[in-house]
Amino acid sequence: MERVILTSSPPSRVGDGGSWLVKFGDWFFLAWIALIPVMQPFHLRVAGRFWLQAADVVFVPAVLLYIASLLAGKRQLRATSWHCCAILYLTVLVVSAWASEDRRQSFLKLPADAYVVIGALMTAAFVSSLDALRKAILAWLAGAAATIVATAAGVCLYIAGFRDLKRNTFLFHFGSLPPGPHPRLRALFLDGNMFCSYAIVSTMIVVAAREAGWIGRGTSRVLFWGSAVASILSLSPGLGGLFLAVGLWYWRAKRSTVGRSSIVSRIAAMAGILVSVGFLLVAAISPTPIVKGPLWEALRHPQPSVRVLVWIDA
Numbered sequence: 001m002e003r004v005i006l007t008s009s010p011p012s013r014v015g016d017g018g019s020w021l022v023k024f025g026d027w028f029f030l031a032w033i034a035l036i037p038v039m040q041p042f043h044l045r046v047a048g049r050f051w052l053q054a055a056d057v058v059f060v061p062a063v064l065l066y067i068a069s070l071l072a073g074k075r076q077l078r079a080t081s082w083h084c085c086a087i088l089y090l091t092v093l094v095v096s097a098w099a100s101e102d103r104r105q106s107f108l109k110l111p112a113d114a115y116v117v118i119g120a121l122m123t124a125a126f127v128s129s130l131d132a133l134r135k136a137i138l139a140w141l142a143g144a145a146a147t148i149v150a151t152a153a154g155v156c157l158y159i160a161g162f163r164d165l166k167r168n169t170f171l172f173h174f175g176s177l178p179p180g181p182h183p184r185l186r187a188l189f190l191d192g193n194m195f196c197s198y199a200i201v202s203t204m205i206v207v208a209a210r211e212a213g214w215i216g217r218g219t220s221r222v223l224f225w226g227s228a229v230a231s232i233l234s235l236s237p238g239l240g241g242l243f244l245a246v247g248l249w250y251w252r253a254k255r256s257t258v259g260r261s262s263i264v265s266r267i268a269a270m271a272g273i274l275v276s277v278g279f280l281l282v283a284a285i286s287p288t289p290i291v292k293g294p295l296w297e298a299l300r301h302p303q304p305s306v307r308v309l310v311w312i313d314a
Contacts, residue, residue, distance in 0.1 A: 019074040025065035029126045031058045032119075033139040037147045037198055039190050041169050059115075063122060078125055090117045134214050137205060141215065141223060144202035147195075148226035150187040151233060158183040174235070184235040196238040199231035204245050240279030247272020284308050 035055040042054050069075040093113050097106035127136050154170025162168040163183070172186035175193070189195040203224060210220035231242050251269035254262050285302045304312070 019069060019072065021065055021069040021072055022074050025062060025069055026126065028058050028062035028065060029122065030135060030139040032062055033136055034142045034146075036140075037143045037195075038188050039194075040188060056115075059119070063118065066122065066125065075125075078128060080124070083121060083124070086117050086120055090114060134212070137209050137212075137214060140202070140205055141209060144199075144206070144223060144227055147187050147199065147202070148223070148230055151185055151226070151230040154185045154187060155183060155233070172234075175237075182235075183233065185230070185233045187230065192234040193236045193238055196231050196234035196236035197241070199227045199234065200238065200242045200245060203227040203231065203242065204249065207249060237279045237283035240276030243279075244272040244276040247275075 032055050035053070035058060038055065039053045066075065070077060090113065093110060097103065097110055100106035123136070127133050150170055154168060157168040158171065163171070165171050165173070170185055170187055172184050172192040172195075174184055184192055186192045186195045187199075189198065206215070206220055206223040206227060209215045210217070210224075215223070228242065228246075231239060247268045247270075251265040254265035283305060284307070285305055
């Protein structure tokens, strides 16, 4: 696969001058990254059934400004081999929607899939230098900080007695993991699983930003532990990714520091792998028998979760 080389001063980067199209496009793009986790309670209803989040609102002008800057010759189109993979992926989704039993409903979901693919292509187009990457990372961390604040607000409201979704919009209902006398959060996201994935990615982005020297030690500690704890409060099966990523990172960091992996780092990596596998199994088993009956009987006769039933039906 073709490699994308980040240089220190490319012809088109986030922050380059020379054109108001480029400048405004850069700011809209960075705003889009920062607003990705802000999905509720700030949203707009379109055509009576579609919801637009804050990030969607700024993404459209970012794309239009990028296209305008291309036509004006202020930017260069950077095509790589993985762009073909992204376009092929979107093509497969279109074919799949056409072959669906409910063709109309499937095509209504295609714009969301196209949004993800276009977002990836836009990111590759804008982030073409180390300086552009740094600004994009800092914009992501700004959104992560807002997510941590929303998580703290959700916990405080829960402790104060606001324990339902109507009065505490940061909460989410229990899913694959057994419910209990504790909150399950979604922060500013629409559900806990999306929140979990974002918080885990943010945790590792903090590590990368700290090692690159783009944030200070104090800031990195606050963001690292804030994102890690936030992901745990999501109570999502995706938490296996947190233990896997942290375990492998610790093993790799020790190996890079001393030239070889220590026993502790190997144990951390193995533990991360085992915990991630455990969460994968948890996602496949319904929590209802565990809560309502003896644990041993539930383990002897496991029932498939709703997620597994959907997969089987699909």
